[in-house]
Amino acid sequence: MGKIIFFFLLCFNTLSHGQVYTKKSDNLYDTVYSADTFSKKSEQDLLQTCNDIYTESINKHDGKGALQSITTIIRVYSELDDQVNVLKRIEEAISLAQNEKDYYRLSLLYYYMGRAFLHVGLYTKARKAFDIGLETVPKAGSKDKAHILKLQHYGGIAMIFENATPPVGTPRTPLTDSMTYYAKKAYQEARLISPKHPEKSRWLGIRARIIGSVLICTLYFEEGGQYLNEAESLLSTLKDKRFMISLYRFKGLLAYNSGLPNSNQKALALYEESYRLAKIYDIPAETYFITDALASLYSEMKMSVPARLRADDSKKVKYEIDQNERQAIPIAEKINVMSSKNYNSDKLFYIIVPFTIIFAGGFIYYNIKRRGKKEVIREDINNFKITNIKSHTEDISQLLQMAKENDRTFYIIFKQVFPEFQNKLLSINGELTAADLELCAYLKLNLQTKEIAMYKNNTVSSIDNKKSRLRKKLNLSSETNLYVWIDRI
CATH class of the missing domain: 1.10.10 (Arc Repressor Mutant, subunit A)
Incomplete structure (x- = not known):
């Protein structure tokens, strides 16, 4: 599997402050902090390390350490499109964040929850999760933290429209306009991040790439190309090249639609660079999209052997993604999306509902008696579902x-x-x-x-x-x- 360096650097840079742990735990922290170690370890090794830290934190009754560990685990699984493992852990993580009053991570966890719901097709729950995450932002801390959280939630809301987005070659519709609207809101939040923030280039580059992708898919090639150029100037300077995978794919799509001489060859070169990076980092969704794009272009260029190979790769990855999402659906359906402020109102619900039922029952009885018709009795009782x-x-x-x-x-x-x-x-x-x-x-x-x-x-x-x-x-x-x-x- 590929390397997910950024997530661990971001989440664990404050993990050990004020904590007293055994030598074993200290060694685990040293492993997590070492960027050199990251580059040599697979995600599964890193996940095991984080799970060890989580167990150590629980044994030491350190809620903060446990929260930081499990949040990072969820980040990694989300990046790997493993919705099953995201959803299995998300409620426990949210409970920890609420207990620790860590509103930054609480908002972040609702983003990962919403993202998982999106992947399994539960769009109403996804929107609720993103909304709750946005509601939590004012308590999250610094302005930069607020901007980073907002851009992720706005980006998540934009993703809701992907389910209804027309295929490439279809002009804008109200749905794609809405997708662009929220993608641009996320982009504006990225622009508001302080210039001194070490991750501004990454966040702004990703958001510029997403807007460019949406515009290109809806035939706004010139405007989309401008955003992609901005994204490339920001992302190409980063050591972590994961974010270049989709950028090269959409630059390839732009080249393909340019109408210029050798457009297919230019598109192919960009697609193959995207594929090379996808093989290194092994992110399932990115691998699926680029292998599918390559198979189509190879076929058009009469390159039958590589077309067949990439088509087979695409089908295999898609099957694995679909299988994971099918397994995630029953887990997702059982999760009740509830913010911390809803817990008190939830208690109130259980007080109010019995009285509501009694009142409604009396009302139905009165109408039944007044009407005196058996078919009305059956209809009213059947319709009264609580x-x-x-x-x-x-x-x-x-x-x-x-x-x-x-x-x-x-x-x-x-x-x-x-x-x-x-x-x-x-x-x-x-x-x-x-x-x-x-x-x-x-x-x-x-x-x-x-x-x-x-x-x-x-x-x-x-x-x-x-x-x-x-x-x-x-x-x-x-x-x-x-x-x-x-x-x-």
Whole structure:
């Protein structure tokens, strides 16, 4: 496996301050601190070292040391796209961070949690994790720490749109615009890092590369190329060349689409350099993307043997990634995304819900008795489901907050919470626009005209007109209550 030097240098540079450990533990720290040792050890060796330090910290009742160790372990597994091992440890790590009141690592851990959720397709949970991480940032410490945390969470939110991003060659859409928006927010946070910070070049270079990649995939080649050039000037000076893998891949894609003479050969040279680095560092996702790109280009250039070899490599890596993500899904589904401030409200929930159930039960009984119909009894009882009340309530609260902030990811998260809503509407009228569907989502949340107008920065009359047009498209009479009708969808 490749070398992950940066993560250990970043996380363990403060590990031993104020601690008293055995000689064995001191030797482990010396191993972790030594950059020369890092360059000769595989990730598995380094993970074992960190696990030893974690065990030693637990035995010494040193919560700080345990937290720093397990956070670094999670960093490495996240870098290796090993979502199973990230998710197995994340709740314990978050609990440690909360107990130690280490808000920097707490925010960072929510980023890794969100990233893992993204990989297994749980986008609603991912967004919650990133939001909680952002909420924690003000307590994280220095301004530079805050900027570094924010850029990671904004970058994570941008990744949500990758699921809906069109293939290369498709112009911008609202989804890719939103992805670019959050990628640029992350880039701006990187620019705000102090010039004296030793990692500014790396953070800014990575963010510039990501924006350039998005722009190139949506045919904005000139603008994307400018960002890639900035990224190259920043990242090429670093000893750690992992970050050049995807940079060379997208510079190759830019060369391929340049239309210049020998564009295929230029693209091939860049792809092969990306592949060379991918072999050294052995990061699964990067290896998959570059082998897939090489297989396609080799095939186009009638180089059948290398095309077949790279295609086989690509399939093998993709299978391993998919297998890990399949194993991670049941673990991820069991994790309840909850910030520290939610624990008290969680206790309150268990007080309120029984009273709510009693009240609702009495209300249903009253209606049943009044109506006196057996079919109504069956319908009311079957519809009164109290399972998952809490999680659904949290989803609705999140959506209402996103609507209030006019958040660009609102409708993506809404579709995760109400997966059949859009299909049912489109089955009634397949010509409904994205704006129509978003308005229906607001109505589903029972937002009133004035609220929608305020959140969308529109006039009340404009929203009323949109609602009238929506009625016509849905073939609803003026007597039909639009909110009630939408609520039944």
